[in-house]
Amino acid sequence: MKPGQTQTLTISEQISSGFILRDENGEKAFIQKVFADDSWEIGGEVKVFVYQEEGNLKATTEKANAEIGEFAVMTSVQSLPSGAFMDWGIIKDLFIPYKQQKSKIIEGKRYLVYVYIDETTGLITGTTKFKRNPQYENLPFKNGDKVDLIVMNESELGWNVVINKQYIGLIYASDVFKKLYPLSEESGYIKTIREDGKIDVTLQPQGFENVDEFKQKIIDKLNDNYGLLYLSDKSSPEEIKDALHMSKKNFKKAIGSLYKDKVIEILDDKIRLL
Incomplete structure (x- = not known):
């Protein structure tokens, strides 16, 4: 039995208040009748979350916010x-x-x-005590992987974040192009897994192969502004960040691709939807 984790157990006995579940080693956990349904029968298998209560193991079909190690x-x-x-x-x-x-x-x-x-x-x-930017081994990521983030806190270097509920990483301040708030949830991308096992994360995909996301964001903004956007490749990084929450590098890649596809016209101080 693995307390604090979701696992598959076998229904071994029914009693007036619920069911007795067993694992492959014969260890038992009790689950209240309210969590069962009419399909349950002796010998069947059910997926449950196991927890501890007053020295006993109990189970529920509810989903815990976090399991052991999360x-x-x-x-x-x-x-x-x-x-x-x-x-x-x-x-x-x-x-x-x-x-x-x-x-x-x-x-x-x-x-x-x-x-x-x-x-x-x-x-x-x-x-609520945990290490900041710990060192990891054998991480299940590669550069560019999309991940789920929980924003932790701001630091001198940027923002500490939790990655996929299990790992702590860092978004450098130079990679932050939107307002972040502690405990908010964001999508992000693995930027670098360093030799010391620390993880750098970015809020935006890296590389030209991911330019479609930025192109769509620019098109959406153009549509919201009657086909005009007073930004160009001469605009400052701060102006682009405030308007589109993206870096100037990604902005230039995106408008270059949109221009090549004859979707926009690039003027001195603005771009125009064709």
Whole structure:
């Protein structure tokens, strides 16, 4: 049995309040009747999330916000001197001990939380304390991969982000072309996996092969402005960033391609939709 993870278990017994599930080693977990449906039968297999409650293993068909080894944004539902309980997305709240809080958690507020198994207690635990830009090995990414991001915080170099709920990376300030907010969700791209195992991320695809995304953004902006956009290859990077949330390099690639396709006309101080 793997507490804190989604797994497939076998229905071994039905009781008045629910079902007993077993894994291949015979370990048991209880699931309430409310989470079952009419198709469940003894010997069948079900996909469930396993959690701990008062020393027992229980299961639910609900989806947890984060499993072991993952980050998620959670809301505090109760804050006590000993720790805080977070909305985990399932029937059970996640506990964060006071010593695992970067700053005191306030009830009703949202926090970025990492879920792990405490080595001392063996219990599923949350923490708001984690390393910034840690070093990784054997990453499942390559440069250019599209990823999901959770924005963490701004630093001297740029913005720290969580990648695909599991890894911490960095967006350099020079690669930020839109307003970012802590705990917001964004799409991004792996820019570089460095030799030291740290991950650099960008909000925009790299390379000419990804120019279609920028072309469409420019066309949409032109359509919103009656076919005129007062930007050109002579515009400053700041003007382009404010208007289109893209770099001047990507802007020039995109308008060059649109001009070649006879979609736009490039004038001294503007571009025009043909």
